[in-house]
Amino acid sequence: VTSITEVARRAGVSVSTASRVVSEADYPVSAEARERVLEAARELDYVPNALARGLLKRHLPVVAVIVHDITDPYFAEIVRGVEDAAAPAGFLVITCSSERDPARESEYVRLLRSMRAAAVIFAGSGLDDPALNAELPRHLGAMRSAGAAVVHLSPHALGEPEIRVDNAGGIASMVRALVDLGHRSIAFLAGPSTLYVARERLAGYSRGLAVAGIEPDPRLVIETTFDHAGGAAAVDRLLAGGAPITAVLAANDLLAIGAIRRLAERGIDVPGQVSVAGFDDIAIASVTAPALSTVRLPLREMGRLGFASAERQLAGEPDEPRVVPTEVVLRGSTAPPPAAAASRAAARGASPLRAQPRGAAS
């Protein structure tokens, strides 16, 4: 724990000069003094105290990412993107799993505020729950006015996100792709309706159906949690409902993967009898069997963009919102609907699922 005082003494210079050298300040120092300081620092294994420095500057070179759950591949990928951009700039990244609990979120932001974090990036969607969100805006306001950056990568209650995904457009494109494959009976696993992203994606589903001239069937829209279990449960409800279905579109990949697994357990072939598609394109999506058709989001890039936005804010530069592209990726989990079943379904509204014995599909 050597301090700059000892470095200065050993180098035979003042603390001021030592500081100017080790902090790489833009300030004239003679070559020999510089060399002596550097050598003393090396010999003493001097590492500057970032806390002391942070006390004088406005904040610590640390950026926090608030995620719902770091264990969700969607968020892990974003955090990695933030880190990839932050590391070269000398920033460390703090991850906070809020579990979508506004109280935990507030507490985390309070802690971040006390640590004078330079930026906080909200990776997950906001929750529509104004009463519980009371504290958060106060903390964010205080951080902002203390010069810290605040970035949102998803829709939220407090305004437009700095990094924006066209959720509705992405889902609508996938609806279109399924329709092009021949599907007309497309179920939608919607995620939690309290989440702003989930709402946008649901809107995309409705829009996609409207564009294709398909009458929406409320029985085909299932509200779920945003994980494997939600996908499995939704399949059960769908099958119990008895409505005709040839495709299932899920509001995220985790739901889709859970749905595929449940369909397999029920003896229903994917994509032979039912096509399944997701959203996000998390890493495992391409490794499942069958590989998942999905709408790709550049998750890592979103993390990088998030940090870039923070940097701009910290530098006092103008920060225009960025819109991030989505792309439909068709893999093995989608196919044309079973021909016979499809025409029968169209003719009398029967469920192709029940009418179609396993293995008889194309």
Next chain:
Amino acid sequence: VTSITEVARRAGVSVSTASRVVSEADYPVSAEARERVLEAARELDYVPNALARGLLKRHLPVVAVIVHDITDPYFAEIVRGVEDAAAPAGFLVITCSSERDPARESEYVRLLRSMRAAAVIFAGSGLDDPALNAELPRHLGAMRSAGAAVVHLSPHALGEPEIRVDNAGGIASMVRALVDLGHRSIAFLAGPSTLYVARERLAGYSRGLAVAGIEPDPRLVIETTFDHAGGAAAVDRLLAGGAPITAVLAANDLLAIGAIRRLAERGIDVPGQVSVAGFDDIAIASVTAPALSTVRLPLREMGRLGFASAERQLAGEPDEPRVVPTEVVLRGSTAPPPAAAASRAAARGASPLRAQPRGAAS
């Protein structure tokens, strides 16, 4: 950015008294003074400056987790465990993806040292590369002597890990389980031989074979990276090698999942023709098709234990190494070997893979 000075002024007390109240120091303060300070703090939205506090204490209430890649579910789960234990104690968690690059790792630890992080937890295995690891021990030594905690959750070059997994025993148990199923030709996807964990798991494979009285066949051991792609590539090499195989045991789940996928692409049924098993039991292992048989590691619990070890070290308490249990979990990806093929293979050493047309399996 209100400071304790303003709180003290508004409350009409000295800074000392205000400090004693807001920092919850164990020091007598009159009830009315306390109340006035608390109220002033509330009114001013006072949040103490953790940097100033950290400058006086030995360190900042922050714990870092060094992982290979936060995007790997293995590490995400551990980080979550650390966070679950750290949050109630008021610690924030910093994640550092080192990509197994000793230079990056050193740089991260230097940064952590400069921030006076209270603890650094190494989640991943050490690399056997003494030359490159030169800087790391110096930083760790400095942190330790500054009172910070250092925890290892995996084998490494610098001694015994604080939290220890019986890697060899776990793999050997899975070999045993496969043998019990009737397998004798068990390939092993070993991971990178430079990683200490990978070596321990390979040793477990050898031990398992020895216990079962099976002659090891060097063609069946494939060194790989530790990801999906490594599993796929290993399957290709195995099939090209032409050695008889009825089961593939992978040193981690990512490898196993990549292998299953590649086998499916090659038209080989899992587990009908070939059984596949992994190690770790990451969350997706139970959702793949077929669900993955694996050796369960209590990853989240390991994270919690890691933080607990750090807390003990910080408190100056004795910190005995903990050994964490492993458990064989048999799911859909393993089954008895195809009977005909197995006996033929035993008789003349032919490959059951080639001899067994798709779908003819039990």
Next chain:
DNA sequence: CTGAAAGCGCTTACAG
């Protein structure tokens, strides 16, 4: 180009 001094926001002996 160099250095003495003030100050960032706290905590903690020390004296009362």
Next chain:
DNA sequence: CTGAAAGCGCTTACAG
């Protein structure tokens, strides 16, 4: 129970 003062390790006007 209360408060004045020193000091943690830096940076940065300010004077030379």
